Amino acid sequence: MLLAPQMHSGKVLCACQVPKDSALLPASDWAVAVCRHFGGSGGGSALVAKGTGSTDDIPEALKWAEQFARQTTQR
Numbered sequence: 001m002l003l004a005p006q007m008h009s010g011k012v013l014c015a016c017q018v019p020k021d022s023a024l025l026p027a028s029d030w031a032v033a034v035c036r037h038f039g040g041s042g043g044g045s046a047l048v049a050k051g052t053g054s055t056d057d058i059p060e061a062l063k064w065a066e067q068f069a070r071q072t073t074q075r
Helices: 027-037 058-073
Strands: 002-006 011-017 041-044 048-053
Touching (some): 002 058, 027 041
């Protein structure tokens, strides 16, 4: 997963990619959850997805995204 601030818009780009054999966490589910957490939206396929949201704290956003992924894949 990548989070990148977009200086021109004040938003944060979120891009997610997972391995082909990753059935536990589709990239689209991850991107949508992360972007919604930041008040935005996202979408894509099971392998690659992206979206945007708003946050001033990228390190905290990465921490949240990692926790979401860990919780989802430990089912």
